[in-house]
Amino acid sequence: MSVTQPKLTKLGFMKAGTGAGLIAGFGLFSSFFGIDQWLDLPVGTFYKTIGLTMGLDQFSAIASGFLAHMGTASLIGAMYVLASSKWRFFQLVTVPKAIMTGVLTAMIVFAFVFVPIHMFVMSPILEVQLVPTDNYSFDEQNGLATVLYDSKVLYIAMILHIVYGAILGLMSGFFLHDEYEKVPRKRGIF
Secondary structure (H helix, E strand, O other): OOOOOOOOOHHHHHHHHHHHHHHHHHHHHHHHHHHHHHOOOOOOHHHHHHHHHOOOOHHHHHHHHHHHHHHHHHHHHHHHHHHHHHOHHHOOOOHHHHHHHHHHHHHHHHHHHHHHHHHHHHHHHHHHHOOOOOOOOHHHHHHHHHHHHOOHHHHHHHHHHHHHHHHHHHHHHHHOHHHHOOOOOOOOOO
16 A cells, blocks of 8 residues: 655645745854854844844844844745745756755845845945944944945855855755655756
């Protein structure tokens, strides 16, 4: 007697994508603190910049930045897997293809979401907060200035998006392996 597994529903694909997105987001968690060290910034500066734009301060800014980062990572994962279930070309039939489409997705998010938000939302808000004030120490103001004006920040962000996409694709490919196991392959990994 053979047991057939039911096909995943739209919600099932979204759950798999959410899980893969969270794993990929946690995969980058320590990288942000490492980058703070590499750029000689106070610990938590990258997460803090997100919270500062929401009007929060100190630890609450870091915590909200972390939560916003993880929420975005899971949302991107859910949309990625749901979209890949709808279009044949993007179906995650093999793990290498899943990694490639994950990186492609991350580059699209970097170019069309991260860069515009960084340039046109975060930067103007943070520039206003750079005005000397008693709310921020000299180190914190230097950290904000580095995030705003150092060209390495966009380069590092691009690399981190690629790493996120690769992990997202890898985990999605693992999660959905059984779903696509019997899908005929056209050529190699596709």
